Amino acid sequence: MDTVAVYSDDDATALYDLLNPWDPRRAPCDAFYDELVVAAKSVLDVGCGTGSMLHWSREHGHVGRLVGLDPDRAALARARRRADIEWLEGAAAGASWQAEFDLATMTGHAFQFLVTDDDVRSSLAAIRAALRVGGRFTFETRHPQARAWEAWNPSNASDFTDAVGRALRLWHEVEAVADGVVTFTGTVAEPNGTVLRNDRTSLRFLDVVTLDALLAEAGFEVEARYGDWHRGPVTPASQEIITIARHM
Incomplete structure (x- = not known):
């Protein structure tokens, strides 16, 4: 898709x-x-x-x-x-x-x-x-030291309605933590879990x-x-x- x-x-x-x-x-x-x-x-x-x-x-x-x-x-x-x-x-x-x-x-x-x-x-x-x-x-x-990435997981998904009235769910999931760089994906989905978009990001x-x-x-x-x-x-x-x- x-x-x-x-x-x-x-x-x-x-x-x-x-x-x-x-x-x-x-x-x-x-x-x-x-x-x-x-x-x-x-x-x-x-x-x-x-x-x-x-x-x-x-x-x-x-x-x-x-x-x-x-x-x-x-x-x-x-x-x-x-x-x-x-x-x-x-x-x-x-x-x-x-x-x-x-x-x-x-x-x-x-x-x-x-x-x-x-x-x-x-x-x-x-x-x-x-x-x-x-x-x-x-x-x-x-x-x-705060290890913010530990909270970036699907259990902390957020449900909301976007600007055009669509009910959506957003969550993040860490793929790797190495040498101070955290790589993770952000997922936008419908409330039933149907994925609409994945974005992969690395942060130092x-x-x-x-x-x-x-x-x-x-x-x-x-x-x-x-x-x-x-x-x-x-x-x-x-x-x-x-x-x-x-x-x-």
């Missing part, structure tokens, strides 16, 4: 927005980024997805330059519903801006899609080049020491580090590694 034809890329991006609404008034993670975006005159959102963060910023009064970059064509098509924001299809490593932004962001754990050291190095180099001296790069990655779980070494190598200085969205410190119980790094 061609599951992508059954549940298309456009369906999947609409579903993402339904399950992950951007609202700084309700979500501490969104409020954290919104505060930084509001204070920056020019913002590059790397891995912008459907553009929800930049949409919100423009709708709520940001008058500066907002740019979204993402390799997912279907997500960008949804993002481009707003024409007063710049949108570019591509990966972070392929970006060619030079000293044009005050702030770069990677939200929604997008940093974890950079699986190899080479992926991280090339992406950090391009992001640093895009920032003005003193510009900041902020992102989060799940702390490996970096520890603080490795992450900071890669940032320093790329010419970033860690300005702030948090273990939660209320700006608490990283502790043995932290589920997140939230970083604000500055272009030195």
